[in-house]
Amino acid sequence: MHALVFIKQVPDASQVRVNYETGTIIREGVPAILNPFEAHAVEEAVRLRSKYGGKVTVLTMGPPQATEALKECLSRGADKAYLLSNRIFAGSDTLATSYALFEGAKKIIELEGEVDLFFAGKQAIDGDTAQTGPGIATRFDIPLVTYLIKLDEVDFEEKRAVATRLTEFGQETLQVPLPAFFTVEETLNELSHSPLPWLIKAARAKFEKLSGENVKLDSEQCGLKHSPTRVKKAFTPEKRQRGETLTGSTEELVFKTSDILMPFLKKDLQHGQND
Amino acid sequence: MGKTIDFTEKELDEISSYKNIWVFIEQTGGVAHPVSFELLTKARELAKQLDCQVGSVAIGRSVSHLADDVFRFGADKFYIVEDEIFKDYRTEPFRDTLSDLVRKFKPEIFLIGATTQGRDLSGTVATELKTGLTADTTKQEIDPETGMLLMTRPTFGGSLMATIICPKHRPQMSTVRPGVFKAIPVEHPEKGEIIRGKTDLTEDKIVKKILKKVVSSEGNINLGFYDVIVAGGKGMGSKDHFNMIKELAELLGGTWAGSRKAVESGYAPQSRQVGQTGQTVHAKLYIACGISGAIQHLVGMQTSAVIISVNTDQNAPIFDVSTYCIVEDAIRFIPKLIGELKKQKLTAVSYEH
Ligand SMILES: Cc1cc2nc3c(=O)[nH]c(=O)nc-3n(C[C@H](O)[C@H](O)[C@H](O)COP(=O)(O)OP(=O)(O)OC[C@H]3O[C@@H](n4cnc5c(N)ncnc54)[C@H](O)[C@@H]3O)c2cc1C
Numbered sequence: 195m196h197a198l199v200f201i202k203q204v205p206d207a208s209q210v211r212v213n214y215e216t217g218t219i220i221r222e223g224v225p226a227i228l229n230p231f232e233a234h235a236v237e238e239a240v241r242l243r244s245k246y247g248g249k250v251t252v253l254t255m256g257p258p259q260a261t262e263a264l265k266e267c268l269s270r271g272a273d274k275a276y277l278l279s280n281r282i283f284a285g286s287d288t289l290a291t292s293y294a295l296f297e298g299a300k301k302i303i304e305l306e307g308e309v310d311l312f313f314a315g316k317q318a319i320d321g322d323t324a325q326t327g328p329g330i331a332t333r334f335d336i337p338l339v340t341y342l343i344k345l346d347e348v349d350f351e352e353k354r355a356v357a358t359r360l361t362e363f364g365q366e367t368l369q370v371p372l373p374a375f376f377t378v379e380e381t382l383n384e385l386s387h388s389p390l391p392w393l394i395k396a397a398r399a400k401f402e403k404l405s406g407e408n409v410k411l412d413s414e415q416c417g418l419k420h421s422p423t424r425v426k427k428a429f430t431p432e433k434r435q436r437g438e439t440l441t442g443s444t445e446e447l448v449f450k451t452s453d454i455l456m457p458f459l460k461k462d463l464q465h466g467q468n469d
Numbered sequence: 470m471g472k473t474i475d476f477t478e479k480e481l482d483e484i485s486s487y488k489n490i491w492v493f494i495e496q497t498g499g500v501a502h503p504v505s506f507e508l509l510t511k512a513r514e515l516a517k518q519l520d521c522q523v524g525s526v527a528i529g530r531s532v533s534h535l536a537d538d539v540f541r542f543g544a545d546k547f548y549i550v551e552d553e554i555f556k557d558y559r560t561e562p563f564r565d566t567l568s569d570l571v572r573k574f575k576p577e578i579f580l581i582g583a584t585t586q587g588r589d590l591s592g593t594v595a596t597e598l599k600t601g602l603t604a605d606t607t608k609q610e611i612d613p614e615t616g617m618l619l620m621t622r623p624t625f626g627g628s629l630m631a632t633i634i635c636p637k638h639r640p641q642m643s644t645v646r647p648g649v650f651k652a653i654p655v656e657h658p659e660k661g662e663i664i665r666g667k668t669d670l671t672e673d674k675i676v677k678k679i680l681k682k683v684v685s686s687e688g689n690i691n692l693g694f695y696d697v698i699v700a701g702g703k704g705m706g707s708k709d710h711f712n713m714i715k716e717l718a719e720l721l722g723g724t725w726a727g728s729r730k731a732v733e734s735g736y737a738p739q740s741r742q743v744g745q746t747g748q749t750v751h752a753k754l755y756i757a758c759g760i761s762g763a764i765q766h767l768v769g770m771q772t773s774a775v776i777i778s779v780n781t782d783q784n785a786p787i788f789d790v791s792t793y794c795i796v797e798d799a800i801r802f803i804p805k806l807i808g809e810l811k812k813q814k815l816t817a818v819s820y821e822h
């Protein structure tokens with residue numbers, strides 16, 4: 195079994211604050227973390243390995259600092275971590291990102307052998323686009339299973355998997371041939387604690403580097419210049435003003451609130467009578 | 470900001486061959502997702518500015534019966550591909566069929582609902598077409614100068630808004646969350662044109678098979694439908710206390726919802742979560758009880774007309790977006806309010822008789 199997990203390092207969105215005066219994001223002091231969904235993707239891949247043998251490879255495209263996130267994946271049990279880094283990637287939108295990761299993944303297949311299962315997070319918490327995974331799957335032209343909540347069955351002899359995903363109305367269980375691409379939900383599994391040897395290994399680990407030097411890249415498909423979408427402007431959302439603070443005893447507050455709600459109550463009554 | 474973009478002659482030619490606005494009509498088992506009509510309404514408004522037509526497209530086993538509704542909400546044309554292989558949604562056959570239609574009919578703008586299905590589909594179609602896709606937009610406008618679509622979306626968990634353009638690639642694609650726009654039928658709908666396509670895909674060419682579908686009734690509440698929403702947070706303290714949230718919602722003819730922490734604590738199902746990773750609502754009245762008002766929650770509800778918040782902490786950020794701020798213990802306050810409202814209701818009914 196060979197699983198390849200696409201992982202991203204992101205600023206912890208819950209700690210990001212905005213400066214309403216300048217209309218910018220305050221990034222200082224905001225820790226960079228492994229995108230939460232990917233921890234579950236690595237966990238799933240590592241569980242498969244403990245059952246079937248084989249290996250788990252992780253890949254990220256990003257600046258050299260992104261090795262921190264790779265390290266976390268190694269401590270969660272991944273075997274090998276690749277960093278795809280190059281100036282020309284700067285400003286990539288999702289189409290350019292999925293192109294770069296596709297080329298990076300092809301190189302990994304060349305170096306490490308065929309991949310049976312590709313994993314990505316459902317979405318990255320900084321951009322929330324949820325497009326990169328579907329983009330890579332389309333480029334490989336392999337079946338895509340988004341919102342994965344359970345890998346019911348993986349059969350390496352028959353080269354197929356049975357997987358359950360969330361839908362708008364509930365769940366569905368699919369059978370797909372391998373290789374296949376999965377984007378995962380947090381509910382896929384519970385994260386386990388890393389055993390000490392993995393932590394030690396991660397601390398000492400070296401990272402495999404991929405760049406324009408060892409990966410064949412079409413510069414016409416990379417980076418800001420070749421991204422179809424552009425950010426025209428960024429701004430802070432309009433701030434609503436704090437309204438009236440109701441004052442008085444609890445009883446008075448109840449009366450005041452019920453007065454405010456009267457129009458809604460009346461409307462509901464009219465509804466009821468028209469039915 | 471507003472950097473000029475230089476086009477080559479070829480690029481301009483290519484771009485000007487794309488016209489009209491398309492909306493993907495999402496359906497499951499022949500029932501259209503409401504977001505489809507919300508997008509048609511928006512598309513009509515944009516089409517007026519661009520002086521072009523609104524096209525709609527549906528793929529399924531049987532979708533022709535949706536035509537009346539599709540025209541009622543303003544489509545000029547309805548492209549239909551019907552076949553048994555489209556009985557259930559599967560990414561690959563839908564992706565290939567939709568991409569083919571776009572290549573053939575060249576819409577300039579293509580809007581898709583940011584539902585589970587829409588998000589699954591749009592990323593693959595955009596990659597197939599090698600065009601840009603802006604996910605989860607909350608605002609769509611036409612730039613009066615360039616005629617380009619300005620797509621605005623929250624990023625960084627809603628802390629920042631970004632306006633995205635797709636200058637040199639067509640179609641300009643984006644997904645839009647359900648509930649962001651209101652569906653308004655056309656006053657005098659006209660019968661549009663139906664264009665039928667065929668597929669040469671056959672079941673033996675589709676490698677993905679659906680083995681089982683589980684429909685959970687809790688999974689499909691569309692909070693965007695409701696004018697009144699009463700939402701509870703972690704501060705409600707227990708699942709039992711959520712009964713008062715439900716009761717108040719019912720009394721006001723609305724529905725109930727929760728914050729993510731309420732969902733995580735098991736007080737409410739995920740399908741009722743409001744916010745960045747839940748649903749977006751634009752209610753006439755939103756009552757937030759025991760919700761702190763984290764930015765990820767605010768992005769899902771702060772465009773509601775009237776917001777009333779009940780929180781013990783007078784500095785809770787939810788108050789910064791509230792029309793009325795009530796610094797009280799919700800667990801004690803809400804039952805009293807319900808009691809008073811019931812009394813009022815009784816008098817109102819007897820008065821009207
Ligand atoms: C990537 C990401 C996505 C997210 N998406 C969402 C999302 O879609 N929706 C969402 O809601 N959150 C989301 N969150 C979580 C969000 O950051 C907050 O953690 C969450 O909204 C907090 O929920 P809460 O207000 O119920 O709980 P808390 O923040 O714990 O607030 C509880 C509040 O209740 C008040 N309180 C306590 N007791 C009482 C009482 N008796 N009466 C009245 N008030 C009381 C407290 O003063 C406090 O203000 C997301 C976070 C991340 C990182």
Ligand SMILES: Nc1ncnc2c1ncn2[C@@H]1O[C@H](COP(=O)(O)O)[C@@H](O)[C@H]1O
Binds near residue numbers: 295316325326
């Ligand atoms: N730069 C990147 N490097 C590796 N994986 C990525 C990168 N960007 C996105 N991904 C993967 O794609 C998923 C969805 O990202 P997004 O489309 O940005 O929401 C993430 O959860 C990652 O698994």
